[in-house]
Amino acid sequence: MIPVQGYTGKTVAVLGLGRSGRAAAAALEAGGARAVCWDDSSAAQQAAEDDGLELRDLRKEGAFDDVSALIVSPGIPHLYPKPNAVIAAAWDAGVPVDNDIGLFFRSYATNDWDDFDTTPKVIAVTGSNGKSTTSALIHHILVENGRPAQLAGNIGRGVLDLEPAHDGEVVVLELSSYQTDLARALTPDIAVFTNLSPDHLDRHAGLGGYFAAKRRLFAEGGPDRAVIGVDEDEGRYIANQLAEAGDDCVLRISVERKLGGDGWNVFAKKGFLAETRKGRQVASIDLRDIAGLPGAHNHQNACAAYAACRTLGIGPKGIEAAMRSYSGLPHRSQIVAERDGVTFVNDSKATNVDSAAKALQAFKKIRWICGGLQKDGGLDALLPHVGSVQKAYVIGREADDFARQLTGVETQVCGIMEAAVGAAVADAEAGEVVLLAPAAASFDQYDSFEKRGDDFARLVQEALR
Incomplete structure (x- = not known):
């Protein structure tokens, strides 16, 4: 568990008591806060009580009088198509609204890191399609190459359920638009954008709002390195916004065309992945017979995972060997x-x-x-x-x-x-x-x-x- 920092002795409300909500409440308590929790579902209320959590009906007048922040689960609308009534009440009471992703980024780093030889890293992956496979593949490559790693977010465990960082560890987070849209802190070391296609449009009031939610990870997160799929205009826009001429901070990826220029590029054509830097090819992988990554969409995932792992100094041969042992995720090809x-x-x-x-x-x-x-x-x-x-x-x-x-x-x-x-x-x-x-x-x-x-x-x- 990651104890939440910054709320010691304060009361924090938690709305939504699914996996992430219960984990947030427990992490808040572990950090010295008092968590008061609510969910409209009676079954969720009972499960929370069984876990020893304190319930408070946040719909009632005065429920926010002593509350320092409201933590909202990702499935609850906070703006479109209509703000949840509890969130609107928090706004009216002047109570900041956040989610578990925001709590994670403000709490993950601790003073213990001063004793580490290698500072832990966070890789955050977002996009419309492929982010789960990309996240799982990055995690698999790291583990197979002897790097301590944990996987969480929109896949597997809630972010606050993670263990505190170990020396040199890498946390891989899959983040949906629901999560990036609301988080008040977004500070990954490496951020990955796979692609964009219309999805969740009612939740974001259209494609522009949906893209804006994804873009926050880059515009507000300020990652040291960004891996950007440039097969759509939105990806090209982000890459252009972040890049400086000739630098290695932005790695462009594509499965639609060969990428040129002096930058750091990873692309796949006809089943072959190629890495180029400063206009020269430096590595390649034949993806065609990798059973766990069939089709061009998985080749895009492979490019994104390859690029992210290269930024951490893992060599092409180590990445290729790990890809060949990757079995894929359930329900995804x-x-x-x-x-x-x-x-x-x-x-x-x-x-x-x-x-x-x-x-x-x-x-x-x-x-x-x-x-x-x-x-x-x-x-x-x-x-x-x-x-x-x-x-x-x-x-x-x-x-x-x-x-x-x-x-x-x-x-x-x-x-x-x-x-x-x-x-x-x-x-x-x-x-x-x-x-x-x-x-x-x-x-x-x-x-x-x-x-x-x-x-x-x-x-x-x-x-x-």
Whole structure:
């Protein structure tokens, strides 16, 4: 646990008692604060009481009279589409609003670091797609190369659940736009921007607000090194804002083109990763046969992870060896079965059009299971990438409408996962891939994309028995 600094003897309110909220409350108490907690869910209230946390109904008048700060869980809207009533009450009371990421960055460094030979580092990864894989891959490369490392944030553990820093340790944080948008302190040593595509637009009042939330990690964080995906205008904008001519502070990455100039670049073309500095190639890796990183979207993740680890002085051969032992994350291009020449891939994390398009580009002959709760913008952006789809098996509450939008694709409206898996298994032939890449959220039928992916994997195993 990271004890929170700066609130000793003060009362701090915590809104939202999921994983991050309960961890924040415990870390505040460990740092000498009094944490008063609230969640509208009675089940969450009971879980908090079972953990020994103090409850206070923050909706009541006067609830903030003795409160020094309000710590908000990431799923709670603080501005758009409408501020949560408790947050609005904190504003009216003049109480600063923060989140666990802000608490982490103000509390991670301690006086104990004066005795370390090597100062700990923090790598923060954000972007629309690939940030989980990139974060996990960075962590894997570090561990495989003998560097002490911890992984947290939007993946795995809450940031305040981490152990206090060890000498030379690297903390890798995956940060969503919900987390970067609100944090009052953002001070990573290395910040990574993978890419940008429309997502969470209601939460940020449009694409501009969404990008602004991501950009805070760089504009306000002031990282020593920035790894920036430049395949979209937003990434090129950030890179240009941060760079000084001829310096090595910004590392540009791409999977769409060879990057030139005198800067520090990492790009992948036709499955080959190349690193260039001052106009000369200094290293390369053949990514094509790395099983845990299939497709161009994973090659982008590989470029980002490679660049981040190079800034820490890890050599190309050490990075390549670690990449070859990387098995991938569940629900992200995860191979769950192979039978009679048919491969079954779980990419349930492909919850938007852009991530699904990248999954479709990773394989040549696809039986595609898709559908769910559609996001803004429709499916038009997917259509240029469906050429490898032999047939689509559509699930979800909006399956009929989803199927109608897939013009030029043979579709079968299945409704539920069991029917889709059964039909795809029956149709699939050797050399094909049965791919779950929904291009939609899961909440019409599942509590999370993880539950959806687990259901797919279970049904595949049952169908192959």
